[in-house]
Amino acid sequence: MGRILVVGSINQDLRAGVERLPGPGETVIGRSLDRSAGGKGANQAVAAAVAGAAVDMLGAVGDDDAGRGSVAAMAAHGVRVEHIAVVADEPTGTAIIQVDDGGENSIVVIPGANHAVSEADLGPVDGLTAGDILLLQLEIPLPVVAAAARRAAAAGARVVLNLAPFAPVDADVLAIADPLIVNEHEAAQLAAAGLDAPSVLTTLGARGATWADLYVPAEPVEVVDSTGAGDSFCGALAAALAAGADRQDAMRAATAAAGRTVGHLGAQPPAGG
Structure with a gap:
């Protein structure tokens, strides 16, 4: 089984x-407020570890309680956290999330320490080998994402890139990704930007996912909170691929993981859950 190195964001989630969900200029009364660990990178690392993979996380947090709590949450799920930097002059990234009674959400992300991740931190990427996977998203600086992808490919590792939140990425980086994971909105943005990739996996929410000529449906589930469903999909997919699964079996595992995630509040499961 290959190793997974996740290079990405680590946040605290403030969820109302x-x-x-309010419309533009509208105020609504909230019913609850809670705080939990999040960030696309951290969520995907936890999902991969829960799926049984050996996972390392590379990222940055602030020297604050939120950062310490986020790192502890990852470690509690079995993620190795030795490559997480503590940044003295930036707060831990924060996501402000609104979740309605149907489980739909809207999210604003304040990057904080995530923007301190630099190419100088990417030494662990060079240690990847064939059979290993580098898992990336776009909540850290784009030049760092591109450099990590190129270095992992040069080392012989597989690169899985989640193009979220959407941003234009260099064509050679898109070509490296196997797969490039997008949701329907990101797929439309990719097309509108005139960009393409040879290996595109599109998640379809409650309808499942497609990867080239393959389609895997999702099982019906009760949605409590859709936050982190896409991240769980990405992490579980990477874990299955690292274990040698074919594309269809990996998609099935990923779709099932996303279904479990929408059944609980928060992007990450409780420790031990």
Whole structure:
């Protein structure tokens, strides 16, 4: 089984429960407020570890309680955290999330220490080998994402890139990704930007996912909170691929993981859950 190195974001999530999401200029009364560990990178690392993979996380947090809590949450799920830097002059990244009664959400991310991740931190990427996977997203500086992808490919590792939140990425980086994971909105943005990739996996929410000529449906589930479903998909997919699964079996595992995630509050499961 190959190793997985996740290079990406680590956040604290501040989540407000609301009856419905507010429109522009509108105020609604919230029903609840809670705080939990999050960030696309951290969420995907936890999902991969929960799926049984050997996972290392590379990222940055602030020297604050939020950062210490986020790192502890990852470690509690079995993620190795030795490559997480503590940044003295930036707070840990924060996501402000509104979740309505139907489980839909809207999210604002303040990067904080995530923007301190630099190419100088990418030494562990060079230690990857054939059979290993580098898992990336776009909540850290784009030049760092591109450099990590190129260095992992040069080392013989597989690169899985989640193009979220959407941003234009160099064509050679898109070509490296196997797969490039997008949701339907990101797929449309990719096409609108005139960009393409040879290996594109599109998640379809409750309808499942497609990867080239393959389609895997999702099982019906009760949605409590859709936050982190895409991240769980990415992490579980990477874990299955690292274990040698073919594309269809990897998609099935990923779709099932996403279904479990929408059944609980928060992007990451409780420790031991």
